[in-house]
Amino acid sequence: SGSLWVVATPIGHRDDISARAIQTLREVAVIAAEDTRHSRPLLQHHGIGTPLVALHEHNEREVVDGLVRRMTEGESVALISDAGTPLISDPGFRLVRAARAAGVRCIPVPGACAAIAALSVAGLPSDRFVFEGFLPPKAAARRARLQELAGEGRTLIFYESSHRVAESLADMRDAFGAQREAVLARELTKLFETVLGEPLGELAARVAADPDQQRGECVVLVAGRGEEADARLAEGERVFAILRGELP
Numbered sequence: 516s517g518s519l520w521v522v523a524t525p526i527g528h529r530d531d532i533s534a535r536a537i538q539t540l541r542e543v544a545v546i547a548a549e550d551t552r553h554s555r556p557l558l559q560h561h562g563i564g565t566p567l568v569a570l571h572e573h574n575e576r577e578v579v580d581g582l583v584r585r586m587t588e589g590e591s592v593a594l595i596s597d598a599g600t601p602l603i604s605d606p607g608f609r610l611v612r613a614a615r616a617a618g619v620r621c622i623p624v625p626g627a628c629a630a631i632a633a634l635s636v637a638g639l640p641s642d643r644f645v646f647e648g649f650l651p652p653k654a655a656a657r658r659a660r661l662q663e664l665a666g667e668g669r670t671l672i673f674y675e676s677s678h679r680v681a682e683s684l685a686d687m688r689d690a691f692g693a694q695r696e697a698v699l700a701r702e703l704t705k706l707f708e709t710v711l712g713e714p715l716g717e718l719a720a721r722v723a724a725d726p727d728q729q730r731g732e733c734v735v736l737v738a739g740r741g742e743e744a745d746a747r748l749a750e751g752e753r754v755f756a757i758l759r760g761e762l763p
């Protein structure tokens with residue numbers, strides 16, 4: 516039978532796609548894309564003329580059967596999403612699950628993922644971390660979820676929409692404490708890429724006061740509980756280094 520290629524695409528910079536991803540997308544019979552209009556310019560830029568079929572949250576159930584049938588009959592299919600790695604806060608779970616259940620080989624073609632890109636530059640402990648995806652949009656549910664996470668010792672990673680980021684940072688400050696170290700990674704790989712690291716109290720205040728920090732796409736990372744002590748240690752080291760520089 517054919518295979519299901521799960522292909523990561525860029526999260527901003529259009530050249531953040533592997534040579535193998537481009538080759539794969541050229542060779543498969545069809546590309547299942549979250550939003551075909553969104554993906555077309557990227558595919559065109561990389562000289563990929565493969566036919567597209569839409570696969571999003573609202574039609575995943577219907578489209579999956581047809582795609583799995585095509586694969587069991589020998590055709591290969593690639594799955595992409597609007598940005599980054601499919602299935603990571605993106606559609607595709609049902610397709611991969613159904614393909615595997617039908618005995619179709621699923622092959623990852625790895626690449627960009629906003630959570631991992633953000634973690635790689637945040638300067639927060641990265642040996643163990645928790646990916647929380649999007650918080651609930653409603654305030655009460657969001658605060659309840661944050662409360663549940665207040666004791667988590669591993670670094671927390673959240674996806675957030677820019678129009679809610681100020682509100683979420685304020686809720687995080689209330690749930691985790693103003694001293695907890697956090698990082699806002701915004702517009703990664705794009706023109707206005709910004710990575711701000713501060714205690715939650717200061718970060719929430721800065722973002723609330725600056726509409727520019729409430730634009731674009733963002734990842735919020737929060738140090739796990741118990742890391743505050745380490746952060747204070749790091750701050751002490753920083754101050755010490757400055758003082759040492761001033762000494763004759």
Ligand code: SAM
Pocket residue numbers: 526527596598599600601602603604605627628629630673674675676700701702703704705732733734
């Ligand atoms: N599948 C994607 C991935 O692998 O990262 C994530 C898709 S999810 C629908 C979109 C969210 O990812 C955005 O709301 C934002 O939180 C995050 N994101 C995507 N691109 C980003 C970027 N360039 N900079 C910062 N965050 C980004």
